[in-house]
Amino acid sequence: MPRSRPKTRIQQKNSEAILEAALEVFSQAGFRGATLDQIAERAGLSKPNLLYYFPSKEAIHAELIRGLLKVWLDPLRELDAAGDPMDEILDYVRRKLELSRDFPRESRLFANEILQGAPRVQGPLHDELKPLVDDKAALIASWIAQGRLAPVDPHHLIFSIWATTQHYADFDVQVRAVLGPGHDPYAEADSFLMTLFRNSLTPRGANAPRDA
Template sequence: MPRSRPQTRIQQKNSEAILEAALEVFSQAGFRGATLDQIAEGAGLSKPNLLYYFPSKEAIHAALIQGLLQIWLDPLRALDPAGDPVAEILGYIRRKLELSRDFPRESRLFANEMLQGAPRVQGPLQDDLKPLVDEKAAVIARWVTEGRLAPVDPYHLIFSIWATTQHYADFDVQVRAMLGPGHDPFAEAQTFLDHLFRSSLTPPGKS
């Protein structure tokens, strides 16, 4: 991790440059394929200079993942138990799509880590993500019990939202190749997913 003492402006700039370069390298090459030399070159620093800020590739990766998890958790945290159930879930879908649009490299970084068995994020998954998912799944289950949502498994609903929204970041090239020029994948996805989830989550007899 970066040194704990307060950083000068130059040190902060260099730390940010390292993390930005590492994000690019890790999102393309994965953890195993990334090297400190590639990250240092991308940051415009020598390798010894890079190691002044981060002692290892693992430390850089951990800093990126920790920051990414906070960004990734915010849309789910915003799901309001006191709100209208369908509107709250559609809002969550919208926020997840916006993340996929605005942070595609971060999405691919996380996907690469999951595909490798999440060896470096088991702690954050259990300590940060799981309690939040459990909490929001309980809210969704309550909405179903109250008849305010159509019957749905809360966990698989959340998983399906992740799959359908993050697809547009992780498979951006494929999506754009299939749609062809003149399309806005994220705007079109928003319209489609809004209709798909609204129709499947609205309780029978309600419109």
């Protein structure tokens, strides 16, 4: 089977422009509301030219989701069994918050897909996300069994980390409206979440006087 020829510089540039434009359109309008015409216009290309690179809106969306899942799941993959449990969890929280800060459109793209019932990501959710979460939940459970973390449900701990970090991307306008000017939501969230999860996960009595 002949190998596909590598993209030329201009082909690579146009592919990246299409994906960047599509990310903006999808994150604002959702999959259903987005059109190829909108994506082509934002990318500065004609619709026929866009279709030379991607045969459909579905193909563009699938490419974005594949890239997003890799970026989104890498911090969880890096949870290290050899590390200190508290440090590993807090580092994961911080990295997820940084992803929300640095990639808010990607977060909203994924949230929109999930809110629609995840019709285009069922495969990755079951084949990639679930085994990874189950594996890391088992690691957290082992740390809890060793008395190195407070007893919590590992899966719901991970869900809580997702909820508290991705909120700042998905509800950015609301967060900034409530906090008002002069606030750095992410710096303040970092300080708060480090305290929240450290206090929740510290084994009882580890850093506090024992009850009389």
